[in-house]
Amino acid sequence: MKTKQHYLIIGVSQQMKSKPIELTEENYYAKDTSWHYMSVSLFKDFMKCEAAALAKLKDEWQQDDVTPLLVGNYVHSYFESEEAHHKFIENKGSSLMTKPNKKEPYGHLRSEFKTADAMIKTLENEQVFKALYEPGEKEVIVTGDIYGYKWKGKIDSLNLDQLYFCDLKTVDDIHKKHWSSAYNKYDNFIADRGYFMQMAVYIELIKQTFGVGCQPFIFAVSKQTPPDKEAIDFNGDQDAIYMQDAMRMIEENQEHIQRVMSGEEAPTRCNHCEYCRLTKKIELPIHASDIEIY
Numbered sequence: 001m002k003t004k005q006h007y008l009i010i011g012v013s014q015q016m017k018s019k020p021i022e023l024t025e026e027n028y029y030a031k032d033t034s035w036h037y038m039s040v041s042l043f044k045d046f047m048k049c050e051a052a053a054l055a056k057l058k059d060e061w062q063q064d065d066v067t068p069l070l071v072g073n074y075v076h077s078y079f080e081s082e083e084a085h086h087k088f089i090e091n092k093g094s095s096l097m098t099k100p101n102k103k104e105p106y107g108h109l110r111s112e113f114k115t116a117d118a119m120i121k122t123l124e125n126e127q128v129f130k131a132l133y134e135p136g137e138k139e140v141i142v143t144g145d146i147y148g149y150k151w152k153g154k155i156d157s158l159n160l161d162q163l164y165f166c167d168l169k170t171v172d173d174i175h176k177k178h179w180s181s182a183y184n185k186y187d188n189f190i191a192d193r194g195y196f197m198q199m200a201v202y203i204e205l206i207k208q209t210f211g212v213g214c215q216p217f218i219f220a221v222s223k224q225t226p227p228d229k230e231a232i233d234f235n236g237d238q239d240a241i242y243m244q245d246a247m248r249m250i251e252e253n254q255e256h257i258q259r260v261m262s263g264e265e266a267p268t269r270c271n272h273c274e275y276c277r278l279t280k281k282i283e284l285p286i287h288a289s290d291i292e293i294y
């Protein structure tokens with residue numbers, strides 16, 4: 001049986017008991033560094049489902065469909081540099097192609113990546129995108145302290161001279177509505193995907209890393225044919241409120257998340273995500289009128 005003393009020892013978060021790891025291009029996405037630095041994507045994973053987030057972090061489970069992530073990375077690497085794009089294609093080659101058959105011994109580029117090529121062309125032809133996104137330094141790692149914990153972030157394109165940064169987002173449909181149970185209304189993809197939080201955190205991490213305040217922009221490009229595109233700023237009154245709300249959500253939840261990560265508290269299951277469905281066992285029948293709806 002675990003004694004209270006034992007809990008006290010393991011209760012110290014990984015972040016606090018270990019020396020900080022220097023973040024590099026090579027280890028930025030490695031699971032090791034996620035135990036030492038919180039990130040927006042990890043925090044969002046924990047807010048969605050703690051059990052799934054922890055299993056992913058411990059390498060016990062991974063999401064089945066990684067294609068949307070690959071499409072995003074494919075487009076990103078293109079605008080990072082020619083070298084980065086070639087390296088990405090070289091590393092992920094087989095996952096970008098259809099399965100080989102007799103007619104096509106090497107397969108062909110999957111339709112998702114043909115769409116990605118169209119998305120790239122769309123952005124390349126936009127003057128506003130070229131003027132804002134292209135001059136910045138690409139994939140800049142930033143770190144800082146947010147409410148007592150270390151965080152990391154990677155800026156797609158950072159322009160310290162002009163004091164702004166850009167993030168590139170691939171999205172199904174820029175104008176799709178998403179139900180928000182927190183606000184009890186439909187939201188757009190920026191709110192649904194936690195991009196108010198991401199921008200607020202990046203502003204803070206850039207401030208702590210470089211000592212300057214930078215303004216965020218998102219360039220969104222859709223997977224539709226032909227792709228939709230938009231340049232988005234965060235200067236609206238409601239934008240500021242959403243960004244403050246997002247920072248408050250971090251303040252209120254991150255201590256609990258650290259305790260879940262350190263094993264001091266058990267993760268909560270959401271009971272309907274991919275991971276929870278996979279690991280679920282039927283116990284007793286539930287009442288018909290008690291089935292939860294989301």
Ligand SMILES: [Zn+2]
Pocket residue numbers: 048049050051052269270271272273274275276277
């Ligand atoms: Zn779940």
